Amino acid sequence: MLERTALIYDGTFDGLLSAIFxxxxxxxxxxxxxxxxxxxxxxxxxxxxxxxxxxxxRVRRGIRRQMGQEAYEHIWKAFLSLHPDRSMRxxxxxxxxxxxxxxxxxxxxxxxxxxxxxxxxxxxxEASHLLQxxxxxxxxxxxxxxxxxxxxxxxxxxxxxxxxxxxxxxxVIYDKTHAEAGLYDGRQWVVxxxxxxxxxxxxxxxxxxxxxxxxxxxxxxxxxxINPSLRRQNMPKKYWRNLTELQPDEGLLLPK
Amino acid sequence: MDATIxxxxxxxxxxxxxxxxxxxxxxxxxxxxxKLGGTCAPGICHSFSADGRCISLLKVLQSNVxxxxxxxxxxxxxxxxxxxxxxxxxxxxxxxxxxxxxxxxGLFLSSGVSGTPDHAMEQMIQTIRILRDEYxxxxxxxxxAIPGCSREAVTLxxxxxxxxxxxxxxxxxxxxxxxxxxKTKQNILAPMRQIRDGIVQSKEELTVYRHAPKFVPAGxxxxxIVGATPDDDRQILRLTEALYKQYGLKRVFFSAYIPVGTHxxxxxxTPPPLLREHRLYxxxxxxxxxxxxxxxxxxxxxxxxxxxxxxxxAWALRHPEIFPVEINTADKELLLRVPGIGVKSxxxxxxxxxxxxxxxxxxxxxxxxxxxxxxxxxxxxxxxxDTPEDPTVIYRSLAELSRxxxxxxxxxxxxxxxxxxxxxxxxxxxxxxxSGQL
Numbered sequence: 001m002l003e004r005t006a007l008i009y010d011g012t013f014d015g016l017l018s019a020i021f022x023x024x025x026x027x028x029x030x031x032x033x034x035x036x037x038x039x040x041x042x043x044x045x046x047x048x049x050x051x052x053x054x055x056x057x058r059v060r061r062g063i064r065r066q067m068g069q070e071a072y073e074h075i076w077k078a079f080l081s082l083h084p085d086r087s088m089r090x091x092x093x094x095x096x097x098x099x100x101x102x103x104x105x106x107x108x109x110x111x112x113x114x115x116x117x118x119x120x121x122x123x124x125x126e127a128s129h130l131l132q133x134x135x136x137x138x139x140x141x142x143x144x145x146x147x148x149x150x151x152x153x154x155x156x157x158x159x160x161x162x163x164x165x166x167x168x169x170x171x172v173i174y175d176k177t178h179a180e181a182g183l184y185d186g187r188q189w190v191v192x193x194x195x196x197x198x199x200x201x202x203x204x205x206x207x208x209x210x211x212x213x214x215x216x217x218x219x220x221x222x223x224x225x226i227n228p229s230l231r232r233q234n235m236p237k238k239y240w241r242n243l244t245e246l247q248p249d250e251g252l253l254l255p256k
Numbered sequence: 257m258d259a260t261i262x263x264x265x266x267x268x269x270x271x272x273x274x275x276x277x278x279x280x281x282x283x284x285x286x287x288x289x290x291k292l293g294g295t296c297a298p299g300i301c302h303s304f305s306a307d308g309r310c311i312s313l314l315k316v317l318q319s320n321v322x323x324x325x326x327x328x329x330x331x332x333x334x335x336x337x338x339x340x341x342x343x344x345x346x347x348x349x350x351x352x353x354x355x356x357x358x359x360x361x362g363l364f365l366s367s368g369v370s371g372t373p374d375h376a377m378e379q380m381i382q383t384i385r386i387l388r389d390e391y392x393x394x395x396x397x398x399x400x401a402i403p404g405c406s407r408e409a410v411t412l413x414x415x416x417x418x419x420x421x422x423x424x425x426x427x428x429x430x431x432x433x434x435x436x437x438x439k440t441k442q443n444i445l446a447p448m449r450q451i452r453d454g455i456v457q458s459k460e461e462l463t464v465y466r467h468a469p470k471f472v473p474a475g476x477x478x479x480x481i482v483g484a485t486p487d488d489d490r491q492i493l494r495l496t497e498a499l500y501k502q503y504g505l506k507r508v509f510f511s512a513y514i515p516v517g518t519h520x521x522x523x524x525x526t527p528p529p530l531l532r533e534h535r536l537y538x539x540x541x542x543x544x545x546x547x548x549x550x551x552x553x554x555x556x557x558x559x560x561x562x563x564x565x566x567x568x569x570a571w572a573l574r575h576p577e578i579f580p581v582e583i584n585t586a587d588k589e590l591l592l593r594v595p596g597i598g599v600k601s602x603x604x605x606x607x608x609x610x611x612x613x614x615x616x617x618x619x620x621x622x623x624x625x626x627x628x629x630x631x632x633x634x635x636x637x638x639x640x641x642d643t644p645e646d647p648t649v650i651y652r653s654l655a656e657l658s659r660x661x662x663x664x665x666x667x668x669x670x671x672x673x674x675x676x677x678x679x680x681x682x683x684x685x686x687x688x689x690x691s692g693q694l
Contacts, residue, residue, distance in 0.1 A: 103610075103611050105607075106607045106608060106610055106611045107608070107611050107612075108604050108607060108608040108621065108622055109608050109611075109612070109614065109615075109618040109621050109622065114621055131300055132300055132301055132302050132303075133302070133303070134358050135357060135358060135359065136356065136357045136358050137357065138356070138357075144356060144357070146358075162358075164286075164287045164294060165287065165293060165294050166292065166293075166356070167287050167288075167289070167290070167291060167292055167293070167294075168290055168291065168292055169292065169356060205353075209353050209354070209357060211262065212261065212262060212265055212350065212353075212354075213354060213357070213359050215262055215265055215266050215269075216265055216269050216314065216316075217303060217305060217311070218306075219265075219266050219269040219270050219273065220269050220272075220273045220305050220311060220315060221273070221305035221306040221307045221309075222273055222274070222307050222309075222514060223307075224514045224527065224528050225307035225308075225309070225512075225514075225528060225530065226306050226307050227306075227307050227308035228306070228308075229308075230304075230307075230308025231304045231305070231306060231307075231308040233308070234301070234304040234308060234310065235303065235304040243303070244357075244359075245303055245359075
């Protein structure tokens with residue numbers, strides 16, 4: 001007889017919440033919740049569960065009501081980290097949360113809380129970096145376009161910010177790493193999977209703006225204060241590839 | 257858009273770059289349907305230049321033509337540099353184009369005194385009018401008030417921008433007299449007072465009716481040049497504190513003097529005092545977020561900040577009677593005084609304490625920098641295991657000896673520690689080190 005049981009869910013966030021509902025219906029509760037491509041163990045009996053929107057909503061409401069919005073945001077961001085243990089960590093976090101309710105977010109020394117907060121912090125950090133380092137280019141259709149290569153799929157965190165801010169201006173942010181695009185038409189935004197990389201046609205004025213920006217960037221530095229390590233610390237190198245101001249003069253992001 | 261704009265941008269950026277302030281914080285303008293832009297309270301840095309400084313705003317001058325001859329300033333009348341001016345339309349278009357591309361949070365606009373102070377202000381106001389009225393731009397705008405301009409110009413500008421600043425530049429009146437003869441304490445402080453009063457009045461009106469016009473909603477700031485005049489840290493910090501308390505300033509910026517002048521009284525060929533600037537900023541943080549007053553940090557006995565130590569560590573070492581602090585019971589004010597505990601980790605401690613008693617191993621989890629805090633705290637009545645108590649050892653482990661500016665300075669200090677008490681570098685060492693002579 002197998003000692004452990006585990007649920008397999010569909011790998012979506014809503015699916016995970018629904019699976020948590022199922023876990024609470026089982027006696028004894030399963031030890032683990034894993035994604036379809038998770039590593040199976042020999043000593044474990046696996047059961048696949050199907051996501052049910054009604055269960056998802058009940059769990060979502062329950063988390064918000066009992067543990068607060070902050071806890072909900074932590075698990076959502078932790079999920080976006082794509083970490084192999086994300087489902088398990090969130091499951092353990094929520095089990096603790098359903099027991100100790102609103103004391104959960106204050107239990108900053110509990111390892112289960114730390115584990116989720118850590119993942120959530122990684123994602124928040126990436127998102128806040130991209131709010132800084134997204135660079136749009138004007139395309140001939142009037143839509144502004146940007147390519148990013150984030151470690152985590154943070155488009156759902158970026159889109160509300162830019163939609164608010166750019167407001168009247170339609171734009172597309174293409175996440176090359178995860179083959180997703182955030183689309184905003186001036187009213188609403190969506191995130192979609194995209195098959196192949198987008199290569200939009202840029203305007204002639206775009207090239208001039210990129211030059212102007214680079215001129216500004218190069219001029220504003222004070223020679224006597226040059227400090228490469230401080231710059232790297234504030235603006236990690238992984239973002240440089242997609243930053244207009246750090247392209248060599250001839251390599252500006254221009255239409256091929 | 258052509259080569260001329262490119263050249264103007266280069267000249268007018270070059271002329272503006274010595275201004276330290278480039279933050280976009282303090283404003284929180286929510287979006288309005290059909291209008292471009294907004295601000296967010298903590299501010300956003302969009303890039304970092306080769307000197308590691310943040311680029312948040314398009315920082316340029318409207319014009320670098322200047323009637324004044326301030327010796328510390330690169331744009332002084334007698335300096336032979338290329339001159340240029342943006343038309344309001346050119347600059348407004350440039351700002352919008354860069355904003356749409358998420359290069360910037362908005363505009364930081366200053367100007368040389370092209371003609372009269374009022375004429376310079378008028379050009380700036382026109383630029384900002386185009387941005388706000390014509391383009392409906394809701395991004396961040398920080399504008400300088402030109403010393404000597406009229407009250408009407410300050411009022412007009414204040415209703416259009418998020419933040420306004422008047423630069424003090426030289427922290428003493430003697431400095432101004434010798435190096436900036438066209439400026440007086442009076443014509444710098446008068447607009448600062450006017451902005452302060454305008455902000456207070458606008459806040460009162462806003463409590464009465466919601467649609468009262470906002471005046472400089474993100475507050476006022478200023479800048480002081482550090483190292484151009486012989487003023488010591490105590491003078492600079494006392495002035496800073498007075499500006500926060502009496503003038504309600506949001507920020508005071510410090511700018512290490514870069515030798516751009518030739519006046520006999522100005523330092524030449526010296527590296528900018530970056531470490532001194534850094535220590536002043538650390539102290540500024542202690543004033544704004546940690547409940548310190550200037551007199552606690554510098555006094556007649558210690559008129560300069562210790563280059564080797566974070567000012568909070570220096571303060572803590574001078575006050576052994578306050579420590580150790582018990583993590584499980586100390587109030588927020590006291591926690592904030594412990595080296596290695598910041599605003600965030602203090603909050604984490606308070607939060608976590610409501611759930612259970614904290615153990616020594618929890619400190620790291622709460623974001624406390626244990627290697628600094630360990631000398632100053634107890635956890636459940638006991639010091640952390642293996643914590644040395646010898647003040648000399650503590651001083652040495654807290655001193656930031658690895659900073660490049662202190663590499664050479666470390667040697668005399670190391671020798672001295674063999675014989676003497678902890679606060680070792682003499683006043684002279686400190687001054688020499690700060691002025692880059694060691």
